[in-house]
Amino acid sequence: MTEKPVAVLALYPSAQALLDAVPRVRERGLGRLEAYTPFPVHGLDEALGLKRSPLGAMVFGMGILGAFLALVFQWWTSAVDYPVRIGGKALFSWQAFVPIMFEVMVLLAAFTAGLGMLFLLNRLPWFGHPILHTRAIAAITRDRFALAIEADGGELDVEAAREALAAAGGEAVEVVHAYTAPEGKRTVFPWREVAGVLVACIVAGVVTFYGIRLFPVLPPMGHMEVQNKAVAFRGMRSPVAGTVARGHLPLPVADVGEADAVLVNPLPRTPETLARGRLRYEQSCELCHGPLGQGKTALSEAYQAQPANLQSATIRDYGDGRLFYVVSYGFSNMPGYAVDLSVDDRWAAVHYVRALQRSQNAREEDLP
Amino acid sequence: MSEGTSPAARVLIPLCLVGLAGAVGTYVVAGPERFFINWLIWFLFLLTIGLGGLFIVALEHTVASLWSVPVRRIAERLSGLVVGIVPVALIALFSLPVVFPWTHPEAAAEPMVAGKLVWLNIPWFVARMVISLILWVVCYRFLAGGSLRQDETKDPAFTLKARRFAPVVLIIFAFTLTNVAFDWISSLEPLWYSDIFGVYLFVGTFLAGLASTALGVAYLDRRGRLPGLRFDHRYNLGGLVFAFTVFWSYIAFAQYMLQWYANMPEEVFWYKDRIEGFWWYAAILLALLHFAIPFLALATRKAKGNLKLLARIAVVVLAAHFLDLFWMIFPVLGPEARPSWPELAFALLFIPAGLLWARWAMRRGADMPVGDPRLEAALEFRL
Numbered sequence: 001m002t003e004k005p006v007a008v009l010a011l012y013p014s015a016q017a018l019l020d021a022v023p024r025v026r027e028r029g030l031g032r033l034e035a036y037t038p039f040p041v042h043g044l045d046e047a048l049g050l051k052r053s054p055l056g057a058m059v060f061g062m063g064i065l066g067a068f069l070a071l072v073f074q075w076w077t078s079a080v081d082y083p084v085r086i087g088g089k090a091l092f093s094w095q096a097f098v099p100i101m102f103e104v105m106v107l108l109a110a111f112t113a114g115l116g117m118l119f120l121l122n123r124l125p126w127f128g129h130p131i132l133h134t135r136a137i138a139a140i141t142r143d144r145f146a147l148a149i150e151a152d153g154g155e156l157d158v159e160a161a162r163e164a165l166a167a168a169g170g171e172a173v174e175v176v177h178a179y180t181a182p183e184g185k186r187t188v189f190p191w192r193e194v195a196g197v198l199v200a201c202i203v204a205g206v207v208t209f210y211g212i213r214l215f216p217v218l219p220p221m222g223h224m225e226v227q228n229k230a231v232a233f234r235g236m237r238s239p240v241a242g243t244v245a246r247g248h249l250p251l252p253v254a255d256v257g258e259a260d261a262v263l264v265n266p267l268p269r270t271p272e273t274l275a276r277g278r279l280r281y282e283q284s285c286e287l288c289h290g291p292l293g294q295g296k297t298a299l300s301e302a303y304q305a306q307p308a309n310l311q312s313a314t315i316r317d318y319g320d321g322r323l324f325y326v327v328s329y330g331f332s333n334m335p336g337y338a339v340d341l342s343v344d345d346r347w348a349a350v351h352y353v354r355a356l357q358r359s360q361n362a363r364e365e366d367l368p
Numbered sequence: 369m370s371e372g373t374s375p376a377a378r379v380l381i382p383l384c385l386v387g388l389a390g391a392v393g394t395y396v397v398a399g400p401e402r403f404f405i406n407w408l409i410w411f412l413f414l415l416t417i418g419l420g421g422l423f424i425v426a427l428e429h430t431v432a433s434l435w436s437v438p439v440r441r442i443a444e445r446l447s448g449l450v451v452g453i454v455p456v457a458l459i460a461l462f463s464l465p466v467v468f469p470w471t472h473p474e475a476a477a478e479p480m481v482a483g484k485l486v487w488l489n490i491p492w493f494v495a496r497m498v499i500s501l502i503l504w505v506v507c508y509r510f511l512a513g514g515s516l517r518q519d520e521t522k523d524p525a526f527t528l529k530a531r532r533f534a535p536v537v538l539i540i541f542a543f544t545l546t547n548v549a550f551d552w553i554s555s556l557e558p559l560w561y562s563d564i565f566g567v568y569l570f571v572g573t574f575l576a577g578l579a580s581t582a583l584g585v586a587y588l589d590r591r592g593r594l595p596g597l598r599f600d601h602r603y604n605l606g607g608l609v610f611a612f613t614v615f616w617s618y619i620a621f622a623q624y625m626l627q628w629y630a631n632m633p634e635e636v637f638w639y640k641d642r643i644e645g646f647w648w649y650a651a652i653l654l655a656l657l658h659f660a661i662p663f664l665a666l667a668t669r670k671a672k673g674n675l676k677l678l679a680r681i682a683v684v685v686l687a688a689h690f691l692d693l694f695w696m697i698f699p700v701l702g703p704e705a706r707p708s709w710p711e712l713a714f715a716l717l718f719i720p721a722g723l724l725w726a727r728w729a730m731r732r733g734a735d736m737p738v739g740d741p742r743l744e745a746a747l748e749f750r751l
Contacts, residue, residue: 056669088631089629095625095628095629096625
């Protein structure tokens with residue numbers, strides 16, 4: 001054996017014998033003591049003088065950090081960077097943030113507990129602990145209790161350690177050497193295992209992908225992509241060829257330029273119509289065009305978008321028909337709203353837009 | 369009786385009489401409404417301690433837990449409160465026409481309340497309460513009385529019988545305690561409802577039982593009456609207190625957040641009355657006493673097994689449980705009502721009376737269930 005001895009180890013016949021031996025060996029102060037037992041032995045931690053694991057404090061600290069980070073992040077997203085008022089609540093509503101804070105706290109605490117225990121404290125990945133290559137290991141995993149004096153930084157006094165362990169009743173005293181695998185069996189880093197895990201991931205992915213296709217447990221989701229395909233009595237159906245659904249008469253206009261000439265607002269300008277138009281405007285238009293139609297909202301700023309300013313002279317000069325046409329079919333980046341708003345809803349919204357324009361450009365004779 | 373002459377009793381009995389005079393004065397001067405609200409708070413406080421003790425005993429038998437056998441006698445003695453509470457409960461029943469709005473004839477005018485009158489009516493309410501009291505006393509007599517008899521007979525058959533019966537006690541406990549929460553607290557404002565309210569009161573009850581048990585353990589341990597009780601036993605008791613302060617906070621916050629978020633007029637008023645102005649400070653104090661202080665104090669491993677610290681935290685938890693009940697019930701008197709001399713009088717009546725009762729109860733039977741065949745193994749319990 002050419003390697004340096006890292007420990008001296010002896011076997012004891014029972015847990016009690018081990019517990020009795022520990023203080024006697026410990027008082028000699030020959031090195032760090034470590035015990036290897038087939039099952040947990042009560043009182044061994046105290047006898048060995050092991051300190052409490054720092055894991056609890058780590059978990060506590062990381063939990064607090066998680067809760068704090070979640071709070072700051074939510075405050076920043078909800079009250080600073082993208083302030084959108086939800087349900088009439090304050091922008092910084094701590095009550096609504098608490099569940100997320102709780103979850104992130106648990107997440108960081110759990111990761112710290114699991115990964116910290118495995119990688120920081122148990123020093124994984126650690127290939128080939130020297131104890132696994134001793135003669136004693138077979139007995140330790142069966143019915144013997146081992147006590148080892150391990151080199152604590154400095155040199156290990158092998159003879160003194162042998163004598164101390166034997167004097168405390170130890171049998172089969174053995175010197176443990178750092179383990180080096182024989183040439184050809186040496187594993188520096190487990191490339192093979194890592195590659196195996198990667199291959200297993202790819203195989204599992206491929207098998208799952210085709211497995212789901214061949215043996216669909218869930219119905220195929222394709223019907224959600226094109227909703228107007230009929231699936232028995234469910235889903236939206238395409239209209240029968242040559243027919244038009246009620247309320248979906250195509251506009252008798254081929255081009256936006258003709259709209260003013262052909263389309264006339266059929267709704268009377270009554271308070272009811274304006275209220276309906278206001279409701280539809282607030283639901284569908286206000287998000288981009290703003291409450292006064294000026295085209296400036298938090299949303300448009302955040303996305304660098306430029307929705308039309310409905311108060312501009314150009315749009316005020318458009319006829320009702322042209323506004324209706326744009327609402328129906330969209331314009332530039334704006335989508336058409338023919339599906340969401342009925343014909344009357346759209347006309348009512350046009351009335352409301354006119355009222356908005358009038359409100360911002362009042363003439364002297366409008367004053368009472 | 370000999371305890372009548374002990375120095376503690378010589379202080380407590382006069383205090384109790386002063387409190388009694390104050391309580392009667394409350395009825396005459398401040399009115400029956402104020403009297404009954406205070407009576408309800410103290411009735412529920414003592415009842416939940418007793419039921420908490422009963423729950424701990426039944427839980428131990430159900431899960432056959434070993435560590436708690438040496439401290440079970442303390443929980444058994446506490447569960448005797450379900451017998452002592454009977455006269456208090458019977459007086460509390462007289463509060464029905466005074467402080468419960470659904471007993472008034474105009475309640476039927478409000479459709480939301482009218483729909484609940486099938487359940488909320490005086491005969492059925494009284495019947496429920498009487499049935500609950502009978503069931504609790506029966507459970508107490510079986511579990512605690514049987515355990516006292518086992519001290520003499522050393523008959524292991526009782527342990528097996530208790531293990532079979534204890535799950536039934538837990539089921540009875542679940543239904544009756546939920547009923548207490550809805551009947552005695554929630555129905556004070558019959559418009560309000562919260563599905564989780566039964567669980568909320570359950571946590572408070574279990575915590576009150578645990579805290580009182582911890583106080584009893586500390587009291588007996590200091591007098592050397594619990595020989596063989598180790599860190600490992602105390603640690604488990606402290607661990608349960610710790611765990612359930614967190615559970616209480618979880619339930620309390622979940623209930624609050626959902627109602628705050630939904631902002632439904634028919635339910636959110638309950639919280640509005642309790643987190644504005646004066647009561648906001650009470651709510652903050654509640655969060656500190658019921659969660660922050662016990663949580664931080666008991667977080668470390670050493671602290672959970674430190675009986676001196678645990679006893680102090682137990683006092684904090686009991687105070688928090690009382691504040692919890694007070695915060696839920698007292699605002700019923702209106703937004704202007706503030707704690708004043710009647711509340712002091714009731715505290716003077718019930719705290720000394722409770723301490724006197726505890727002194728008497730802590731002498732019943734042996735300090736540990738010496739007839740339990742598992743006691744020896746339980747004393748050897750290691751974490």
